[in-house]
Amino acid sequence: MSQITFTFDGQDITCDQTSSVAAALTQAGHRAFRKTEGDAPRGIFCGMGVCQDCLVTIDGRPNQRACMTPAAGGLQVQTQSARPALTKPQDRTLTPHRLTPRVLVIGGGAGGLNAAIAAAESGAETVLLDERKVSGGQYFKQDADPTRDPLDAQQRAGRDLVTAAYAAGVTLIQSAEVWGAFDGPEIMATSPEAVYAIRPERLIVATGAYERPATIPGWTLPGVMTVGAAQTLWRSYRTLPGRRVALFGNGPLVAQVAAELVSGGAEVVCLAEAAPAPWSRPVAALDMVRRDPALAVKGLGLLSKLARNGVRVSHDTLPEQIEQAGDVLRVTYRQNGTLKTVKADAVCLNFGFQPQNEILRLLGARMSYDAQFDQLRVDRSPDCETSVPQVYAIGDCCGLGGAPAAAVEGRIAGRAAASDEAQPTPADLSLRARHGKFQDALWRVYAADRPLPEDAPPETLICRCEEVSKATLDAALADDPLDIGALKRATRIGMGRCQGRYCAPVVAGIMARRQGRPLEDLSYFAPRIPIKPVEIAAITAAETLLDAEQTPDA
Amino acid sequence: MLEPDLLIIGGGITGQCAALVAADAGAMVTIVDMQRNAGSHANAGSLHVQMQSRFLRLNPHLADNLESSLPLYMSAVAEWQALDAALGGVELTQQGGLMLADTPAQLDFLHQKAAREQKKGLDVEILYRDTLHRLAPWLSPHVVGAELCRNEGKLNPLIANRKMREALTARGVRFVQDQITHITDGPRPIAHGAQNYPAGAVLIASSWGGGQLAQPLGLRIQTPPEPLHMNITEAGAYEIQHLVQHAERPITLKQFRSGQVVIGGGWQANLARDDSAAPAIKPDSLLGNVALAARIAPGIGGLRVLRTWAGYNTPVDGKTTVGAVRDGGRVFVGLPGDAGYTLGPVVGRMAANAVLSLPQAVDPEPYSPARWRA
Ligand SMILES: Cc1cc2nc3c(=O)[nH]c(=O)nc-3n(C[C@H](O)[C@H](O)[C@H](O)COP(=O)(O)OP(=O)(O)OC[C@H]3O[C@@H](n4cnc5c(N)ncnc54)[C@H](O)[C@@H]3O)c2cc1C
Ligand SMILES: Cc1cc2nc3c(=O)[nH]c(=O)nc-3n(C[C@H](O)[C@H](O)[C@H](O)COP(=O)(O)OP(=O)(O)OC[C@H]3O[C@@H](n4cnc5c(N)ncnc54)[C@H](O)[C@@H]3O)c2cc1C
Ligand code: FES
Numbered sequence: 001m002s003q004i005t006f007t008f009d010g011q012d013i014t015c016d017q018t019s020s021v022a023a024a025l026t027q028a029g030h031r032a033f034r035k036t037e038g039d040a041p042r043g044i045f046c047g048m049g050v051c052q053d054c055l056v057t058i059d060g061r062p063n064q065r066a067c068m069t070p071a072a073g074g075l076q077v078q079t080q081s082a083r084p085a086l087t088k089p090q091d092r093t094l095t096p097h098r099l100t101p102r103v104l105v106i107g108g109g110a111g112g113l114n115a116a117i118a119a120a121e122s123g124a125e126t127v128l129l130d131e132r133k134v135s136g137g138q139y140f141k142q143d144a145d146p147t148r149d150p151l152d153a154q155q156r157a158g159r160d161l162v163t164a165a166y167a168a169g170v171t172l173i174q175s176a177e178v179w180g181a182f183d184g185p186e187i188m189a190t191s192p193e194a195v196y197a198i199r200p201e202r203l204i205v206a207t208g209a210y211e212r213p214a215t216i217p218g219w220t221l222p223g224v225m226t227v228g229a230a231q232t233l234w235r236s237y238r239t240l241p242g243r244r245v246a247l248f249g250n251g252p253l254v255a256q257v258a259a260e261l262v263s264g265g266a267e268v269v270c271l272a273e274a275a276p277a278p279w280s281r282p283v284a285a286l287d288m289v290r291r292d293p294a295l296a297v298k299g300l301g302l303l304s305k306l307a308r309n310g311v312r313v314s315h316d317t318l319p320e321q322i323e324q325a326g327d328v329l330r331v332t333y334r335q336n337g338t339l340k341t342v343k344a345d346a347v348c349l350n351f352g353f354q355p356q357n358e359i360l361r362l363l364g365a366r367m368s369y370d371a372q373f374d375q376l377r378v379d380r381s382p383d384c385e386t387s388v389p390q391v392y393a394i395g396d397c398c399g400l401g402g403a404p405a406a407a408v409e410g411r412i413a414g415r416a417a418a419s420d421e422a423q424p425t426p427a428d429l430s431l432r433a434r435h436g437k438f439q440d441a442l443w444r445v446y447a448a449d450r451p452l453p454e455d456a457p458p459e460t461l462i463c464r465c466e467e468v469s470k471a472t473l474d475a476a477l478a479d480d481p482l483d484i485g486a487l488k489r490a491t492r493i494g495m496g497r498c499q500g501r502y503c504a505p506v507v508a509g510i511m512a513r514r515q516g517r518p519l520e521d522l523s524y525f526a527p528r529i530p531i532k533p534v535e536i537a538a539i540t541a542a543e544t545l546l547d548a549e550q551t552p553d554a
Numbered sequence: 555m556l557e558p559d560l561l562i563i564g565g566g567i568t569g570q571c572a573a574l575v576a577a578d579a580g581a582m583v584t585i586v587d588m589q590r591n592a593g594s595h596a597n598a599g600s601l602h603v604q605m606q607s608r609f610l611r612l613n614p615h616l617a618d619n620l621e622s623s624l625p626l627y628m629s630a631v632a633e634w635q636a637l638d639a640a641l642g643g644v645e646l647t648q649q650g651g652l653m654l655a656d657t658p659a660q661l662d663f664l665h666q667k668a669a670r671e672q673k674k675g676l677d678v679e680i681l682y683r684d685t686l687h688r689l690a691p692w693l694s695p696h697v698v699g700a701e702l703c704r705n706e707g708k709l710n711p712l713i714a715n716r717k718m719r720e721a722l723t724a725r726g727v728r729f730v731q732d733q734i735t736h737i738t739d740g741p742r743p744i745a746h747g748a749q750n751y752p753a754g755a756v757l758i759a760s761s762w763g764g765g766q767l768a769q770p771l772g773l774r775i776q777t778p779p780e781p782l783h784m785n786i787t788e789a790g791a792y793e794i795q796h797l798v799q800h801a802e803r804p805i806t807l808k809q810f811r812s813g814q815v816v817i818g819g820g821w822q823a824n825l826a827r828d829d830s831a832a833p834a835i836k837p838d839s840l841l842g843n844v845a846l847a848a849r850i851a852p853g854i855g856g857l858r859v860l861r862t863w864a865g866y867n868t869p870v871d872g873k874t875t876v877g878a879v880r881d882g883g884r885v886f887v888g889l890p891g892d893a894g895y896t897l898g899p900v901v902g903r904m905a906a907n908a909v910l911s912l913p914q915a916v917d918p919e920p921y922s923p924a925r926w927r928a
Contacts, residue, residue, distance in 0.1 A: 037789070037812075062856050063788060083791045083813045086692045086853035182837045183824070197837075364827055479719075482589055482731065489595065490716050497788060497860060522830060529835050533788060533858035536848045540855075543845040546838050 004073035015071050016237075018145040022047070022054050022066035023237035025077075031222035033066055034080035038467045043222035044241075045464075047229025049131060049177070050210050050356075052465065052497035052533065053220070055080040061089045063533070067229075068177075070133060070144075094541035095194045098549070101127040101171070103417045104187060104200035106178050106359065109137020111395025111406030112206030113161045118414025119204075120168040122422065127198065128170050129189050131177035134236075135162050137208055138228065138396075139403035141235040151235060151260075178207075179530040179538075181359040185391060190538040197545050202390050202417035205360055206410065209353035209396035214248065215506055217457055218322030219349065220464045223329050227350035231257045234264050242345025246270035246331055248319040249350035250448050252299060255313060257348070259302045262309045270342045271306065272317035272333060274351065274448035281445055288441040291434070318451070322347055351450065353400045354505060360397070361527035363388050369519040372443070373399060374505065376521060383424050384413040392417055405435035453506045454513070463503040465496020473507070477514065484511055484525060497533055500525045558584040560909055561745055561753035563734045563767065564760030566594035567895055568888050570718050571637075571902025572757055572909075577725040579910055585722075586751060588733035591779070591826070591833070593761055593894055596865020598784055598818045599711040600797050600806050601634060602893040603627045604651060604671060604678065604703040607663065607801045609872075616872070622920065623873060624674040626900065629916050631705055633899040637714070641721055644714035645811050651706030651797035652681075652690065654697045654850060660801040664701040677704040692793055692853030706797050708808045711895065734760070739771055743885050755909045758879075759888040759902070761868035768887055771879045773926040777889065779866035781823035781833035785844055787857040789813030800850065807847050815854050817847045823864030833864040868894065874921040876904045887923055
């Protein structure tokens with residue numbers, strides 16, 4: 001593998017040529033990438049382009065996400081200041097494209113790839129947009145270096161799926177991030193070389209999920225990241241988040257990633273699960289095993305591998321606070337009522353998932369609140385169509401269902417979008433139902449009580465982007481804001497770069513409980529364009545496209 | 555509930571300022587608001603004074619009208635200065651507003667405009683290339699000059715709205731959430747919603763919801779909402795101190811103290827899909843508005859657009875309407891018309907003064923609802 005060299009604040013960084021800027025900096029021991037308005041250091045948090053905390057200046061262009069930007073020889077990377085000077089960046093050529101395919105799929109994970117393949121095989125002209133450089137999504141998480149051997153069967157299966165998509169004739173556009181969804185639907189996306197305005201006849205949204213962390217003091221410190229961010233560093237870039245790693249979370253992903261990091265040479269100093277041990281819930285556990293024995297066996301294998309490496313899951317355990325202690329992070333956590341501490345280079349958090357349903361909400365798709373998972377889920381017909389005609393939704397962006405369920409839904413929606421006559425096959429429908437029952441059983445095993453955000457200490461940052469503390473939130477709540485919009489305007493909670501992805505679920509819940517109202521779509525911040533911050537250069541390039549067309553008024 | 559001296563329909567900047575003046579004069583005030591699409595929650599905080607050149611070019615026959623309103627705009631700024639002091643700071647700055655010209659012809663036009671405005675007492679000056687670019691180094695080299703209007707400025711509406719609400723609460727003003735459907739006129743008028751609200755006087759300060767309430771009382775006034783588009787970027791160094799407009803193109807551009815650049819200027823949005831939704835963004839407005847801003851101020855090109863939103867503006871006929879619906883009646887209207895956030899405080903004060911029969915600092919006659927009477 002050939003190596004490249006770039007500079008970070010003037011210092012040479014050498015890395016694999018397929019590395020991301022974030023992975024290269026992490027490998028070189030850097031944790032802090034930017035400074036906030038309040039002068040706090042920040043670094044990688046989500047690892048998937050959502051949190052906007054990994055910003056750096058690259059060759060004079062401010063606010064580039066290190067986790068989504070490939071490293072390249074000769075780049076000049078600098079720590080991002082909170083307020084870059086207003087200097088005109090170097091001109092870039094972004095080629096504008098107008099596309100009008102029969103089917104547009106957004107997201108190249110298990111759901112999106114299967115949908116695109118099914119649509120293309122049914123004869124529809126199909127375009128798939130994926131913001132990652134290499135498609136596959138979260139489950140198949142591909143290696144950024146295509147020449148490296150896949151880590152395991154899962155990664156190999158993903159590679160095969162991408163190959164199958166090409167073979168089926170899908171137009172696969174990678175590194176293209178969708179930032180706009182307008183009535184029509186009209187979709188806007190940007191890649192490093194091009195901008196796209198796409199008006200498909202049918203739209204399939206397959207944008208997956210992002211992770212729910214723990215809103216506790218210290219959750220914004222560099223080195224604290226989501227479990228998925230650590231997984232991406234390892235699986236896509238063969239980089240460890242740190243040598244000594246502590247993981248806290250809820251659900252099977254946490255132990256799985258712990259095992260992956262161990263095999264990469266990390267020392268897992270703490271593996272904490274919020275739920276009680278499965279053997280304390282034998283009925284639910286047996287039901288889960290019965291519904292998918294193979295997966296259950298895989299899980300047991302994982303745990304025994306961890307045990308061989310001296311890692312044991314600590315159940316009934318929740319993190320309470322993270323502090324910087326010299327070069328390392330110190331986590332205070334509560335295990336079965338007892339306070340303990342552990343020191344680590346990296347602390348990984350995952351307390352469930354949030355559907356990435358921004359596009360669906362923008363288009364006005366009807367949503368229902370799911371109390372078990374504490375999130376909005378889009379309403380769908382049996383063939384995965386939403387309440388907006390010709391807009392389909394599949395996979396984790398409808399609520400976590402796992403990769404196999406996303407794949408079946410993809411096949412169902414892909415065929416339906418390609419042809420109005422297509423009906424879901426009974427086999428697909430029953431497969432989908434089976435996966436659903438397995439997920440139900442799984443999350444009954446992992447059901448865990450979590451402290452309410454109302455009880456968080458006053459210094460806890462509720463909104464990590466705008467650095468708004470629990471104390472400020474409480475002061476604003478004392479004025480009885482009418483709705484979450486009023487609260488947002490009063491406190492700036494939700495006004496930052498992540499568009500409220502981390503604070504919205506927290507404050508929506510707090511508001512609903514205060515007002516004794518059930519949660520609904522309106523309990524959350526109103527969806528806004530852009531879905532993710534978009535460069536002005538991209539807007540300028542896209543404008544030429546609409547200008548040339550003289551779009552008639554909708 | 556005790557019957558208030560004044561019931562105000564609409565809790566935007568106009569209604570709130572009327573409430574503040576009336577409460578300070580000792581009146582008991584209640585504000586009823588349905589909490590839907592207030593322009594005051596969507597606006598960009600530009601304090602406009604100089605004549606909008608686009609309007610002049612499109613409606614040369616209305617130039618005199620516009621010119622005659624200039625004193626009102628100056629009082630409006632004075633009113634905001636007083637509010638800034640009374641509320642303990644709303645990030646009001648008065649570095650002035652720049653109206654840019656790309657061509658000698660545009661600059662000529664600004665010259666003539668400035669001469670008329672100077673006669674009305676505005677503090678205006680034409681800046682040529684070198685002076686201008688020293689003042690605003692982030693501007694495009696294409697800009698050949700500008701009119702600087704020192705009366706103009708900007709403020710942060712998020713802060714103003716929050717502090718206003720606190721000030722009213724401290725003065726005992728009551729807030730009720732309800733939708734008023736009609737008003738019974740009389741010596742003690744009644745506003746009807748889910749509840750009935752009898753009061754000593756009723757003020758209609760409900761912008762796009764105003765026409766519907768005023769028409770049955772004999773005013774032929776239409777107040778259709780005009781959905782407008784806004785953009786905001788992430789923060790950059792605070793370098794754009796002026797309110798920036800253009801002699802020919804629809805744009806307002808400025809920077810909040812937070813470092814965020816706010817871009818607007820009257821680009822259209824779509825009406826809300828349904829009652830619970832906000833007005834929807836049009837892609838051509840977003841692209842056109844931001845691309846224009848980046849051509850004028852290439853220095854912002856390194857920032858990303860963080861968010862867009864749309865809100866309801868209520869220009870009516872472009873001119874303020876304030877006063878009693880009928881002579882001697884107890885139902886009043888307060889509709890600022892165009893640049894309504896600038897004018898809201900002064901219109902609110904004029905409305906409160908009319909209700910309480912207090913002396914007026916600005917002659918309300920030209921803005922009387924009489925022009926709408928059947
Ligand atoms: C962080 C994380 C780690 C996970 N790890 C595992 C695991 O190890 N094992 C396991 O069994 N399950 C795992 N899961 C769950 C599992 O990955 C999912 O159930 C499965 O991948 C769902 O497939 P999907 O197609 O719905 O979404 P995903 O696989 O998440 O794919 C969504 C795709 O959409 C793209 N996308 C999203 N927004 C945009 C946009 N605006 N523009 C363009 N593209 C966009 C994303 O980049 C991604 O490629 C994980 C989930 C997450 C969130
Ligand atoms: C995007 C945008 C940007 C703007 N930028 C600027 C700017 O930079 N500078 C400037 O000077 N102006 C600007 N304006 C115009 C300005 O915002 C408005 O003119 C001004 O806020 C109007 O204030 P208001 O108090 O009269 O009405 P609003 O703020 O619109 O408030 C009216 C209130 O009445 C309520 N209501 C309506 N009907 C009823 C009913 N039947 N019963 C009960 N309540 C009712 C509504 O809920 C609302 O709260 C902008 C407008 C928009 C939309
Ligand atoms: S870590 Fe890069 S955006 Fe979150």
